[in-house]
Amino acid sequence: MTVRTRFAPSPTGFIHLGNIRSALYPWAFARANRGVFILRIEDTDLERSSQAAVDVILEGMNWLGLMPDEGPYYQMQRMERYKQVLAEMQAKGLVYPCYMSVEELDALRERQMAAKEKPRYDGTWRPEPGKALPPIPEGVKPVLRFRNPKDGVVAWDDKVKGRVEIRNEELDDLVIARPDGTPTYNFCVVVDDMDMRITHVIRGDDHVNNTPRQINIFRALGVEPPVYAHLPTVLNEQGEKMSKRHGAKPVTQYRDEGFLPDAMINYLARLGWSHGDDEIFTREQFLQWFDLDHLGTSAGRFDEAKLRWVNAQHMKMTDDATLAGFVAGPLRQMGIEPDGRLSALCALFKDRCDTTVALAQWLRPYYQDVTPSEADRAQYLTDAVRPALAALADALAQCDWTKEGIAAALKAVLGAHGLKMPQLAMPVRVLVMGTPQTPSLDAVLALFDREKVVARLKNA
CATH class of the missing domain: 1.10.10.350 (Arc Repressor Mutant, subunit A)
Structure with missing residues (x-):
């Protein structure tokens, strides 16, 4: 079996370190197993998706050297395929039309919560032998719901969380197509993972509630689900989930601030995985060591001081000519065109710096006038x-x-x-x-x- 992994971001905002770690591990697992890493852009949220966000995803992944073997694929370009699978499922009786309005559904949930019951769709429009369905209301376009199994459990052996079991009676019948016929997220993901022959889904644990629903759709389609690994959240320095709202920076900003891509890989790898006590390692060592058995179970916490220390170690390790290539950019930002001395200058000053921008500042007096305080x-x-x-x-x-x-x-x-x-x-x-x-x-x-x-x- 060829390992096939994927990174499937939504282009609804810039990509930050918490997001990119969800790309790093599937990329590394594919590389470590001579497999295939796929990039899929989940752009069905038309109101919030933007090409600018896609560009930042591609730019950030390119800077870090996480380029895919296949893709990027775009979900909006696969709509005909989703509708084809929906039609096949309808023909097999795996989905059914539901005419319950949003107002009726809200009222149902209010009654359930008042009775201290779990709010959920009650199967009003689910066809059953001998069951009389309500009359179809005029002028109402139905959603399509997946006929979820009523009995038994859906279970998987998560590579991070261990054995997870959910009783099917806890899951209601999921909406998999909207009234206008467009498919919903969980359904698109299953069809994509099926068509792209994904063997391992390595993603954030904010998706864990989707997993039992997706597994049931896979099995209804006669396909064995992939192996799942749900990664703990990355927290910011204040202990909050890393997000733009909580001050997270775009991945590309770390490039502009003078961090080395291999140092970022090293630091991000240690935010949820370990190889003994090894703190500093090369990209090659990481790919040699990486597996899913040593993923952490607790949230990783971002620490900029630690990132700067890791970057400083990588600057010391980096060949002077290679480092000069990274320092040339910040020098040009200062209006300085580097010359043949740059490698030797990097060798002389790099031990004093934690970013290439700081190193470029040290070299400024060689090219521009200085004014002592x-x-x-x-x-x-x-x-x-x-x-x-x-x-x-x-x-x-x-x-x-x-x-x-x-x-x-x-x-x-x-x-x-x-x-x-x-x-x-x-x-x-x-x-x-x-x-x-x-x-x-x-x-x-x-x-x-x-x-x-x-x-x-x-x-x-």
Whole structure:
């Protein structure tokens, strides 16, 4: 059996981290088992669906490297197929027309709640042997309801929740087509999963109430349901379900803020799955290790500080030339066109940063003028050190422009002026980089243009 999984978002708002985790696990399971990962856009909510939301889904998945093997398929393009299956079910007596109006249904539910009963459709229009149905009202278009089994249980072995059993008497007859003939969500999902030969449905546990209804429709159609894994919710830092309403950001915003795609994969994977105590791992390791047996049963909680730490570790792990490719974008956003020094600059500064945007900020002085703060100038650019700075400017104008040549020039000036390294290095950093804290000074200066360093030192 070839593993076939799917991610089926509704394009009714931007895709956030809680949504994208529901794409990550089915993608990973398909990859780990040499299977097929399918993208399906569930766009039947015409009022709320938008192409802009679809574009963000595709853009976010592309950035994270979660591109599907098949799709995207769009439910609105499959309407004829749904209607074909509906007609087949009608012919077999698996569905029936129901003429109960919305007002009648509301009144029924009010009576049931007043009697402390579970509100549910009571089967008024369900045909049964020997049962007389009410007269069909004039001018009313019926919905189609699925004839749910009345007895027994519907059960499945959930890969997260374990054995789940629901008594069929708890489920009423589901509406699977509206009065205008358009099919409803639960029915479309079953037909899609059937036609796309989905073997494993890995989705959020907000769908768990739909599962028994979908399983019964599968079985009515003579198809064995897929394996289900219902993932616990992702919470925000306040402990609320992650959502746009509760401040969740679009996935693409993390790209723009300087997070690496492999770091995001690493962090999201750990929001509901684990491999022992491993905190930091590569994409390749994740796919080698991933299975459904180690999915967590409790809600994952988003923690931006932890995400930044994970991103910092991945920046350290990333090859300098590859990292340079990620830093080039933020530099261009600053109006800077990077040059051949970029890989070496990334190597020098990446240990100090938790995003590529922060790394780009460190590199700004190599390409644009710096203005030291008045506080730093007052603290470090004293009259006592100015003669040494002038001497260093002269020495650097003539030395070999290598790390070793610069180190020798620094040492000579320190000796001539009776200073210790911090007394000279701090003001040099302030003048050249705009900050008193940098990596090793000779390494920092060696990647500058000589003329720029000398000019900034003479600005003391």
